[in-house]
Amino acid sequence: MVKAIRIQKPGTADQMKLEEVVLGAPKAGEVLVRHTAIGVNFIDIYHRSGAYPLTMPHGIGMEAVGVVEAIGKGVSDFKIGERVGHTGGPPGSYAEKCLYKADRLIKLPKSVPDKIAATLMLKGMTARYLLRQTYKVQKGDFVLVHAAAGGMGLLLCQWAKALGAKVIGTTSSPAKMALAKKNGCAFPINYTKEDFVKKVMLITKGKGVQVVYDGVGKDTFLKSMECLDTRGHLVCFGAASGQPAPFALAALGPKSLFVTRPSLFNYVLTRADLVANAKEVFKAYETGMFKVQKPKEYKLAQAAQAHKDLAGRKTTGPSILIP
Structure with missing residues (x-):
């Protein structure tokens, strides 16, 4: 059993509840990731409110980083104990652990701490495609x-x-x-x-x-x-x-x-596109093209408050949940 934020029906931030769920072992092509930091984004509010409909009940959250705990059959690119990040769904990253398709995971460089990486999987990769692909800034x-x-x-x-x-x-x-x-x-x-x-x-x-x-x-x-x-x-x-x-x-x-x-997910449809995007984001961070403001931290059980603060424009910079 692992703890995860679930929503039974769309609505206010208080619809999100911390529940215990059963994950099971990873299937073929899957990896079990123990989360160390989880990004909070406006798309999570869209999912929770029903602006972007989900089949209820459902998990929520679109980016997180953590450590590989188990590997399914046929997975050869990752090993137990390796630091990884993911974004793109399906929604469900507000959880202590999650099962994720191996071909959508990204290996994290040592130079990027977990709490920073958790803000770059979605926001950093979005910034990259917006600035370099949707309109190539000159x-x-x-x-x-x-x-x-x-x-x-x-x-x-x-x-x-x-x-x-x-x-x-x-x-x-x-x-x-x-x-x-x-x-x-x-x-x-x-x-x-x-x-x-x-x-x-x-x-x-x-x-x-x-x-x-x-x-x-x-x-x-x-x-x-x-x-x-x-x-x-x-x-x-x-x-x-x-x-x-x-x-x-x-x-x-x-x-x-x-x-x-545009949507990030249409810019990282292939494994090659996903990896290329992530590599450029990490390189830009490593070379100082941008710095990341220290994230505002909430406990996983405080996800509702994180949503209220984000929607109420009470935050500057990124926010993360810590399992």
């Missing part, structure tokens, strides 16, 4: 990052700066502005005090930015479009405030804009 680009002081935002700001971009970021307080500026955001904007569209246009001398990375959704979508330069890219990788309302396709025409709703 030196001199203006980049707008929403929620610039959050776990995802801090990674995007730092990495984009390292690539030579001029980073603009929206935040909700002076303290978050200062944090964003310390982490690569040259032009932090307090959106509660200023019209970020007007400020972006002032900063870019009326041209707009080449790309907007928007994980907020409904509250920022249309204004994000206004911030774009001709042939600019609006990359909507999340919807913390809810899904954007439908809009007329013709709205893209005046500046020939691109709008996309």
Whole structure:
């Protein structure tokens, strides 16, 4: 028996309960991983609330790191005691242990501590595909990052700066502005005090930015479009405030804009893509292209509080659960 967070029906954070579940031995192609740290992300809130439907009852959580405890038949790439990480689902990482397909596991380098690695499996790999694939950031680009002081935002700001971009970021307080500026955001904007569209246009001398990375959704979508330069890219990788309302396709025409709703899982469909993404993330961390703010830690049983704090914008940087 292992302890795991389960949800019986979609709803508030208090729907999550710590229960005992039976895992059994790993089947062919599977590995049993004992978790040491578990990442907390907005996608977990989407699953818990029902925004991204799951068949109930269900586990929750999309990234974690730990140690291999048992290996199923046919697994040759991993050994007992090896440090590994995983992301991509199915949801269920909020648990002391989990069974996972070996071909979706990533070996962790010694240079990356568990508590840091637990924040990079999903957020780090997402930052990589957003910056290097969905829109390939170039030196001199203006980049707008929403929620610039959050776990995802801090990674995007730092990495984009390292690539030579001029980073603009929206935040909700002076303290978050200062944090964003310390982490690569040259032009932090307090959106509660200023019209970020007007400020972006002032900063870019009326041209707009080449790309907007928007994980907020409904509250920022249309204004994000206004911030774009001709042939600019609006990359909507999340919807913390809810899904954007439908809009007329013709709205893209005046500046020939691109709008996309990407997902990490479509960028790591093959084993080769998964490994390549992870290697670049770890290399970027090792070479100092970005640093990871010390994660806010919660016990596994405090998962509901972690969700409340994340949704209530009470956190900066990443959050993790410790089994």
